[in-house]
Amino acid sequence: METGTLLIFDEVQCGFGRTGRIWAFQHYNVEPDILVAGKAVGGGYPVSFVVTCSEVAESLEIGDHGTTYGGNPVACVAVSAAINVLLSENVPEQAATKGDLLSKKLTELIKDMKLNFKVKGLGLMLGVDFGRNPEEEAIRLKDYGVLAVRAGETVLRYLPPYMISKEDIEHIIDALEKLLVGKV
Numbered sequence: 001m002e003t004g005t006l007l008i009f010d011e012v013q014c015g016f017g018r019t020g021r022i023w024a025f026q027h028y029n030v031e032p033d034i035l036v037a038g039k040a041v042g043g044g045y046p047v048s049f050v051v052t053c054s055e056v057a058e059s060l061e062i063g064d065h066g067t068t069y070g071g072n073p074v075a076c077v078a079v080s081a082a083i084n085v086l087l088s089e090n091v092p093e094q095a096a097t098k099g100d101l102l103s104k105k106l107t108e109l110i111k112d113m114k115l116n117f118k119v120k121g122l123g124l125m126l127g128v129d130f131g132r133n134p135e136e137e138a139i140r141l142k143d144y145g146v147l148a149v150r151a152g153e154t155v156l157r158y159l160p161p162y163m164i165s166k167e168d169i170e171h172i173i174d175a176l177e178k179l180l181v182g183k184v
């Protein structure tokens with residue numbers, strides 16, 4: 001706002017606990033003027049929302065921002081319930097703890113295998129940068145019951161559900177290890 005530039009955070013994927021804080025912007029010393037959220041905010045119910053600072057909100061006239069189902073009561077109840085669970089079950093903290101464990105184990109595996117890969121990300125939004133296209137591994141991981149996708153050109157991305165257990169994390173590590181040493 002100081003420079004007249006609007007800072008907009010798309011927190012559809014990284015928001016609502018995913019990175020270990022409720023919102024990803026909380027990791028940085030900034031406050032967005034506009035924030036958009038969706039996906040996890042409805043706990044499975046399709047809904048998204050936009051939050052703005054008061055200056056932006058005051059500039060909106062009726063009809064400027066429209067949506068077919070916006071603010072429908074069922075969606076609002078779903079968001080309310082999801083917020084209750086997010087807070088009462090400490091979902092951001094769980095994402096931080098489980099994400100740190102997964103990140104640590106991925107880093108150890110890479111080190112043990114003497115690979116020049118890098119682990120990056122925050123909370124349960126993690127990637128392994130292969131330094132090359134990881135598409136083949138992403139596809140073959142399905143044979144081990146792990147769903148991961150390529151992100152960008154060189155990153156294998158893990159975005160596990162918040163309810164992931166320690167055993168599931170071990171499974172992810174075993175799967176990647178087996179695949180990388182070529183055992184089927």
Ligand SMILES: *Cc1c(COP(=O)(O)O)cnc(C)c1O
Binds near residue numbers: 047
């Ligand atoms: C899914 C997604 C969107 C689109 O959200 P809709 O609710 O389908 O409009 C926008 N940004 C990111 C980062 C997403 O992952």
